[in-house]
Amino acid sequence: MALTIEGARLVDVAGEQPAARLVVEDGRIVDVGPDTAPHGRRVDAHGMIITPGFIDLHTHGGGGFPLHTTDPVAIHGYARWAPSTGTTAFLIGVVGVPGGLPLAQLRTATQAMAAPGQGAEILGIHLEGPYLNPARRGAHDPAWLRQPDHGEVAALLEAAEGRLRLVTLAPELPGADTLIQTLVAAGVTxxxxxxxxxxxxxxxxxxxxxxxxxxxxxxxxxxxxxDPGPLAAVVEAEMVRGELIADGVHVHPAAARLLIRLLGPERVIVVTDAQAVTGKPDAVLDFGGLPARVVDGAVRLADGILAGSALTTAAALKNLVTWGDVSLPEAVGMLSWNPARAIGVERRKGRLQPGYDADLLIFDAALTLQATLCRGVVAYATPTWHERLA
Incomplete structure (x- = not known):
């Protein structure tokens, strides 16, 4: 049955449409605009803001559910929890393991994708490591790190069964040139x-x-x-996008504004880099055998080293708008359209256009999330909006 949401301010990367209608049927947007004829059930959304659902390319979990796991139930649990935070699609974040390759975690991720459940859509896998520089490892355990090896890369690609979408690596490591070329040839970012x-x-x-x-x-x-380093090279290369953890802790708001000005909002991908303790402020995370917890708005090890964020995508939107220099459509684009383009799903996600997946976020005027639709199905709603959408 069709659903028409009417009267809302529609916002995506292309701009805004005030007091417009949006029609959803069979999990897709079928019509949108101020003069669109209503179809099916009608829901009044005057005073609300509707955006495309947010896509998190760099997350390690939340709601108590880790994504680096050998239990597909945990991944599906995260997928059900994520819409309450603004995320309607994501990559499964996998990191290294001591003395070997995370083949079991990759196979678990593919298993979870092969049997999709409710909630946010799993778009693939992000492998962060194990080919990282020990000098810039952050909270990654040295035992997780390895030198690039062609045979290992083939094993990783095989374990991921074509679902590897993004790999983080240190390009200065010996053998990284071949690694980069192999990944790009396989369609991996x-x-x-x-x-x-x-x-x-x-x-x-x-x-x-x-x-x-x-x-x-x-x-x-x-x-x-x-010594301008990699950031200067990224700024100068117009085809390269940059991730930004928009929690105000990992990157100061002034530095975040600077990055957006240097790259332009069309090249910034806002991510959370969130850990499983996100949404569970009193919980303790086992991070490679080391305890980590939320301290001063971010996840830290006992020695204070940052081990990820406690950020949500909905909170990131508020931060971007509050910090200034970014319009609402630009902020929305950095959380939806830009990540969609980065992994090749921009023909069905990231816009409020006919033919696109009905991944929708409904915010009030203060940018507080009221409801989330994943492919046309209500995945989260406040009590008031649950009644409206029931």
Missing amino acids: ASMGHTDATYEQAQAAIRLGVSQATHCFNAMRPLHHR
């Missing part, structure tokens, strides 16, 4: 991160096919006027 690459090494990696930078500013050689 190669992203430089946890890297101590020089400006020249980053430029060379971009020429080989690196098209993204993982959590800009964090775990990378810093920008310096005599």
Whole structure:
């Protein structure tokens, strides 16, 4: 049955439509605009803001559910929880394991994707490591890290069964050139991160096919006027996008504004880099055998090292708008359209257009999330909106 949501302010990367109608049927948007004829059940959304659902390319879990796991139930649990935070699609975040490769975790991720459940859609896998620079490892255990090896890469691709979408790697490591070329040839987005690459090494990696930078500013050689590092190479390469953890802790709001100005909002992908303790402020996370907890708005190890965020995509939207210099359509685009383009799903996700998946977020005027639809199905709603959409 068709559903018409009417009277809302529709916002996506292309701009805004005030007091418009949006018609959903069979999990897709079938019509949208101020003069669209209503079909099926009608829901009044005057005073509300509707955006496309947000896509989180870099998350490790939330709601008590880890994504780096050998239990597909945990992944499906996260998929059910995520819509309450604004996320309607995501990549499963997998990291390294001591002394080997995370083949079991990759196989679990493919198993979860082969039997999709309710909630946010799993779009693939993000492998963060194990080919990271120990000097910029952050909270990643040294035992997880390895040097690039062609045979290992083949094993990783085989275990992922074609579902690997994004790999974070340090391009300055010996053998990384072949690794980058292999990944790009397999249709995987190669992203430089946890890297101590020089400006020249980053430029060379971009020429080989690196098209993204993982959590800009964090775990990378810093920008310096005599040693510009990877960030300067990213800024100068117009085809490269950069991730931003928009929690105000990993990156100061002033630095976040600077990155957006340098890249332009069309090249910034806002991510959470959230851990399983997100939404569980009193919980303790076992991070590679080390306890981590939420401290001062981020997840930290006992020694204070950042081990991820406690950010949600809905909170990131508020932060971007509050910090200034970003319009609402630009902020929405950084959370929806840009990540969709980065992994090749921009023909069905990230816009409020006919033919696109009905992944919808309904916010009030204060940008507080009221309801989430995943492919036309209500996946989260406040009590008031649950009654409206029931």
